[in-house]
Amino acid sequence: MIASIPLLPITEIARNCGVPEQYLIPYGREVAKVDLQMIQPDAKQGKLVLVSAITPTPLGEGKTVTTIGLSQGLNFIGQKAIACIRQPSLGPVFGVKGGAAGGGKAQVLPMEKLNLHLTGDIHAITAAHDLASAALDARLYHEEHLGEEFTAQTQLPRLNIDKNRIVWKRVIDHNDRALRRIKVGVGGGVNGVEREDGFEISAASELMAILALATDLQDMRQRIGRIILAYDTQGNPVTAEQLEVAGAMTVLLKEAINPNLMQTAEQTPVLIHAGPFANIAHGNSSVLADKVGLQLADYVVTEAGFGSDMGMEKFFNIKYRQTGVAPSCVVLVATVRSLKSNSGRFNIKPGQALPAEVTQCNVELLAEGSANLGWHIQNAKSYGLPVIVAINRFPYDHDEELGFIKQYALEHGACACEISDAFTQGGAGTQALARHVVAACAQDNAVILPYADNMPLAEKIQTMAKKYGARQANLSAQAEQNLAEIQQLKLDHLPLCMVKTPLSISADPNLKNVPTDFDVEITRLQLSAGAGFIRVYAGNVMTMPGLGTLPAYRQIDIDAAGNIVGLH
Known part of the structure; x- marks a missing residue:
């Protein structure tokens, strides 16, 4: 409560706004989910x-x-x-x-x-995301451990995952810079295949984007199947569907798909x-x-x-x-x-x-x-x-x-x-x-978009850079390679998700007000095939934040009566 303002039971809030009782899934007195069946x-x-x-x-x-x-x-x-x-x-x-x-x-x-x-929606995303990571490393281990006997013993085709081209990092819902770059499978053998890995924050997971963009449960299931987890030794994408983990990932998100x-x-x-x-x-x-x-x-x-x-x-x-x-x-x-x-x-x-x-x-x-x-x-x-x-x-x-x-x-x-x-x-x-x-x-207006779906991918990137006021976007060698791969997969029609600082119109947080006379440096492109967009990384943007010198958790506590203080 705020200043002794009482809360209504969530059932009453639902009734007042027109949610039929059969579509309400209560989580206690003050929170509920709304079943998508009401749409x-x-x-x-x-x-x-x-x-x-x-x-x-x-x-x-x-x-x-x-x-x-x-x-x-x-x-x-x-x-x-x-x-x-x-x-x-x-x-x-x-x-x-x-x-x-x-x-x-x-x-x-x-x-x-x-x-x-x-x-628990974000925890469900974390669990589903990391299930894919576990499945990926397990498949990598078993194919390497069994060698040519893998298909004979499992009746599964070899995916031939390139351990150096696994693009699906693990996630956790905390700011933890120490996890940005890690090694997994240390020691090899029964510990798995030793390789470089890392963590992103759960909000950066493609599953979070999919949850936000899915139109129903089946659409979410299909999107999860299209997620590219890695590439094989021939440069072909390895999807969640191919790894046969997409269904289980969706199961973990069955309740999360309903809005709160x-x-x-x-x-x-x-x-x-x-x-x-x-x-x-x-x-x-x-x-x-x-x-x-x-x-x-x-x-x-x-x-x-x-x-x-x-x-x-x-x-x-x-x-x-x-x-x-x-x-x-x-x-x-x-x-x-x-x-x-x-x-x-x-x-x-x-x-x-x-x-x-x-x-x-x-x-x-x-x-x-x-x-x-x-x-x-x-x-x-x-x-x-x-x-x-x-x-x-x-x-x-x-x-x-x-x-x-x-x-x-x-x-x-x-x-x-x-x-x-x-x-x-x-x-x-x-x-x-x-x-x-x-x-x-009450006005009658139509949305105007800055680029068409069929505009060449390189041109889309230049269009958005110039929209920020830049002279041009400069693509690194890595970004050029990523662009060519996306074109080869015929997914260059997807829209851009510009990854940049929020502290400036430009991609440089130090350029304030309305910057001019600058270029946007594009470091890499990342295909989010399930979410349906292409991430374009402009500048140094971390997908795993770190804690500052004076983090907010210092002020958060709980008293003997169970009242939480410090959240604001």
Whole structure:
């Protein structure tokens, strides 16, 4: 509870938003899953609102607060709204954020449930992913151990896995840099085949992307079968289907495919499902959560990770391409803090006090970073939809600065700009923003994509690099080789998932505001055949984060009564 606000039983939340009892799978009093069987293809559809942001600081600018607050605000003005957000990974919870449930009067409750395990979906992904790793190493061992007798004894064809071209790393849902590069099968013999391996964080697993993009259980099963785990000694892909592990992997995800239902501090329904990061994956909650929400509500407010160059771009280029589900408008979250940071004068870091210039009224400093807001407005508009700017207010913000941002946003292409007081006032603090959203959603617009599916792969990469303002993209020898292999497999029609820093529009986190006169260095391409996209690695991006010097877990504890403290 927050400030003695009682929670409704999840059965009542479900009844209020129209989920029939037979489709509700309770996980205690406060959380439930919604059975996918309730999705009706011909049901009336609501409007989808996509929340993104300008280039954020590492502290985050309040997209989740705004997403939750806006859904509450829509209900406050008499509309029927539901929020859809991603499930937090334990990595950021214990490493940076200390929680990702929103905040104040605009958060999901109980926040401890959301931040800590929830219904076990991420653990199911971890188990299914690592089952494939175990199966892969077992097959490698048995084929090497039995040699020519392998097929005779097992009646299985030899896969001839190249131990140096296994692309399926193991995963764990923590920030643990020591696991980035490891050796497995040390000593050989009964320990397996000794080889180099490594871990990624569970949110980076292709299974997480598949969970977020699958349209039903059978689609998920087929996607898992297409996952490329390794290549054989002739350079041919080895898939989960060939390894005969895809079915078992899907079994482990049988319950995880159902979206989770919770509530906000104002009893607004929230669907939480999947948690792909936007810097290394596509950064959006699931297609299935969207479909459930759009069937139940007039408005579904969903959040895309990081800025419009990250999760928003991937919503359109990946999620929309695959499903056809289109937003009706984009809400861009801006803050005084982020715009001042984009001036490039200082470096905001988690665990450290904000520089004095951030909390003091300084319109000149704000103006230096304001071009970043203008770029994100134009970037969002380039996809063909109306753009509304929501200024997430912090206690130390000044009216003069907020007024400057509002005027700047309107002059640079936003159809509306409103201050959001969701944190302190809940839905009442976003009612003006909600009215602008309703008006924007009434417009008739069509999504515009930056490249066609049949555009040559190299040209797609150049198109996206230039969209960030770069002169060009430079492909390393490794990236060129990967590109040729993808073309040979005839999968170059797949969309791009740009893997880059969220701290700059460019691929260099040190280039603030609106960088110009730079190149994007592409280090490698990775085919995610099951998820249906191509990861394009721009710069040095880690798929296994590390803990900082002042990690968030230091503040998290539990008292004698079982109350958890330090999550926020």
